[in-house]
Amino acid sequence: MQKKNVVILGAGIVGISAALHLQKRGVSTVLVDRQGPGEGTSYGNAGIIEGNTLFPYPFPRSARALSRVALKLATEANYHGGFLPRIARWLWNVRQATTPAGLESTARIMRPLFERALAEHEELVEAAGAQRYLHHTGWLRVYRSDDALNKLASELALADESGIPYQKLSVEGSLALEPSLAPVFKHGVLWPQAASYTNPLGVSRAFHAHYLSLGGESAKGDAKTLRRVQGGWAVTTEEGDVHADEAVIALGPWSPDILQPLGIDLPLAVKRGYHWHFAAKGNASLSRPVLDADVGYILGPMEQGIRVTTGAEFAHRDAPPTPVQIGRLMPYAKNLFPLGEPVEPTPWLGSRPCFWDSRPVIGRAPGQSGLWLDYGHGHSGLTLGPVTGRLLADLMTGATPFTDPDPFRAERFL
Numbered sequence: 001m002q003k004k005n006v007v008i009l010g011a012g013i014v015g016i017s018a019a020l021h022l023q024k025r026g027v028s029t030v031l032v033d034r035q036g037p038g039e040g041t042s043y044g045n046a047g048i049i050e051g052n053t054l055f056p057y058p059f060p061r062s063a064r065a066l067s068r069v070a071l072k073l074a075t076e077a078n079y080h081g082g083f084l085p086r087i088a089r090w091l092w093n094v095r096q097a098t099t100p101a102g103l104e105s106t107a108r109i110m111r112p113l114f115e116r117a118l119a120e121h122e123e124l125v126e127a128a129g130a131q132r133y134l135h136h137t138g139w140l141r142v143y144r145s146d147d148a149l150n151k152l153a154s155e156l157a158l159a160d161e162s163g164i165p166y167q168k169l170s171v172e173g174s175l176a177l178e179p180s181l182a183p184v185f186k187h188g189v190l191w192p193q194a195a196s197y198t199n200p201l202g203v204s205r206a207f208h209a210h211y212l213s214l215g216g217e218s219a220k221g222d223a224k225t226l227r228r229v230q231g232g233w234a235v236t237t238e239e240g241d242v243h244a245d246e247a248v249i250a251l252g253p254w255s256p257d258i259l260q261p262l263g264i265d266l267p268l269a270v271k272r273g274y275h276w277h278f279a280a281k282g283n284a285s286l287s288r289p290v291l292d293a294d295v296g297y298i299l300g301p302m303e304q305g306i307r308v309t310t311g312a313e314f315a316h317r318d319a320p321p322t323p324v325q326i327g328r329l330m331p332y333a334k335n336l337f338p339l340g341e342p343v344e345p346t347p348w349l350g351s352r353p354c355f356w357d358s359r360p361v362i363g364r365a366p367g368q369s370g371l372w373l374d375y376g377h378g379h380s381g382l383t384l385g386p387v388t389g390r391l392l393a394d395l396m397t398g399a400t401p402f403t404d405p406d407p408f409r410a411e412r413f414l
């Protein structure tokens with residue numbers, strides 16, 4: 001393979017999007033992954049493009065919420081006891097960063113990315129011919145208690161200020177949108193600016209095929225073989241050594257495997273999450289993702305069935321799966337929607353790559369010339385992959401960045 005301008009390590013939604021943006025600007029690129037495009041974390045998400053997202057996921061503050069997590073009764077979170085000391089400092093930082101003032105500050109910092117996210121997807125979907133996966137039906141969140149709805153007040157106030165539309169719905173209004181739901185909740189809120197995919201893997205594959213059609217190249221290989229060579233970087237792939245002037249780390253939760261040996265140790269942790277597809281009983285169907293807010297899971301209509309996705313599990317990335325949250329939440333999911341038999345024998349497990357300040361790292365790698373970072377997209381990597389790909393391409397090509405890149409620099413942690 002001829003020497004390229006840029007080698008991108010990681011062909012998840014983040015790496016593919018960055019490669020597409022660079023390739024479109026005439027930068028010759030090669031994408032390297034050890035498996036097929038989109039088969040990592042990007043395979044298993046809830047499929048939501050969150051144009052509406054404001055507040056990041058907060059650390060639980062009430063004694064009741066904390067004790068339910070501690071006693072392993074919570075549906076929304078689980079943890080491996082032996083692992084907690086390893087992320088105690090990271091958890092403490094999340095707690096400090098998600099005070100009411102912290103939530104609002106993060107929302108304002110992240111808004112330029114979320115605001116542009118859906119338009120970036122629409123552009124790529126159109127170019128890649130992936131329209132059949134994209135649905136502009138919004139995101140419905142249902143609330144079983146008045147208390148849960150009341151907690152939304154500050155987020156809704158910020159939505160009003162930011163001009164983000166939402167509709168408060170009665171039970172009847174919610175059922176008019178989703179007639180297969182059971183009226184086991186008290187309130188609904190529809191966020192019409194969100195969209196969703198019915199096959200995130202299909203989307204990654206379509207974007208990747210579009211990338212190849214633009215002259216981009218792709219190879220299977222282990223990112224751990226990345227090494228500095230005269231005039232740039234080299235990686236060993238099944239097609240031989242790939243050489244490039246510059247390299248991008250877009251390895252999601254695996255990024256530290258390559259960065260730590262290079263002396264770059266940023267505070268990334270993972271929040272593991274599960275999904276499981278179920279057949280719908282009878283003629284039941286969903287037209288959009290539904291968050292059961294008090295319980296903490298999402299039902300999403302996918303080509304494979306109804307995808308139930310869990311909240312966070314704090315455990316080592318590579319520890320064996322412990323899908324106890326699915327067991328805890330299934331009674332609630334089944335009383336909200338008529339779920340039938342599971343489609344697969346066991347749930348899927350993935351790891352959200354998360355920095356404690358709920359922002360990705362986009363930009364130059366500190367202390368390593370010609371190395372760039374594009375990872376740590378947390379709960380919203382599907383949403384943000386294309387827009388952060390644009391920001392990275394702006395920075396790498398010397399174009400004026402479409403938004404201030406400073407809040408996303410790695411140096412904020414140093």
Ligand SMILES: Cc1cc2nc3c(=O)[nH]c(=O)nc-3n(C[C@H](O)[C@H](O)[C@H](O)COP(=O)(O)OP(=O)(O)OC[C@H]3O[C@@H](n4cnc5c(N)ncnc54)[C@H](O)[C@@H]3O)c2cc1C
Binds near residue numbers: 257378
């Ligand atoms: C349960 C769940 C639900 C979610 N729901 C949503 C949602 O609705 N909306 C949303 O916006 N986001 C959601 N997310 C988050 C989103 O899926 C992730 O943020 C996003 O997929 C991260 O993409 P990525 O490209 O950075 O990582 P990945 O998709 O994991 O890509 C990294 C790639 O690196 C490769 N790799 C790793 N190590 C090596 C190596 N040594 N050599 C070569 N290749 C390697 C992997 O094979 C992989 O393909 C969810 C996540 C989970 C787990």
